[in-house]
Amino acid sequence: MQSPIEDIICGKNQQKKGIINFDQMKVISSKVEKHDPSVLMVTSIPAGKSVGMITAELAAAIVLQGKRVLLVEGDWKKPSLHEWFHMEQPDGIHQEPLKTVFPTFLPGLDVVLANNSSRKPIDIWLSPSFRQHIASWQETYDRVVLSAPSLHSGVEMELLAEECREVVLVLQRKDKTEDIRKIQAKLETAGCKVIGVVYQQ
Secondary structure, X not given: OXXXXXXXXHOOOHHHOOOOOHHHHHHHHHHHOOOOOOEEEEEEOOOOOHHHHHHHHHHHHHHOOOOOEEEEEOOOOOOOHHHHOOOOXXXXXXXXXXXXXXXXXXXXXXXXXXXXXXOOHHHHHHOHHHHXXXXXXXXXXXXXXXXXXXXXXXXXXXXXXXXXXXXXEEEOOOOOHHHHHHHHHHHHHOOOEEEEEEEOO
16 A cells, blocks of 8 residues: 555656565554553654655554654754655754654644754763753653664664654664664663664665
């Protein structure tokens, strides 16, 4: 089954379509909803813009179950959610990071984009305001989904994992078993449980 938002996001660019199977997203989203509402993270071993697309697809699948979802850009060094949704990246000079929520073309799905803040991502994730935003979002939305940086980003992925209870891993067939075990161990140390795996086509 094709995603209901894939045509809108990708337009006529056939090369960007088919990154994942939307039926796979539906299965994972049903697993997500069997757990108590919490903050969910999507991450990968190698970096890549496709993680943002897959996170958006998963958020859309949850929305189609009648849930209200907030999608949050967690990769501030290489943000991509604004590109997938054809939005301008916010100017961060006069804006507090994570403060502005934007609606998307899919009812029930809102997004927090990375802005051009001069602050380092690590400082944003370590700040008390980040935890305050998480608590506020959970009161407003049925599910909060973070598009996180990759394992190779270092400590940033681990900091985000500490604020999440569940994670979906995006893997490629060429990923090494050693790297998969390494990322799983880091996530479990942070108290973040792997509840699903997406293999890129």
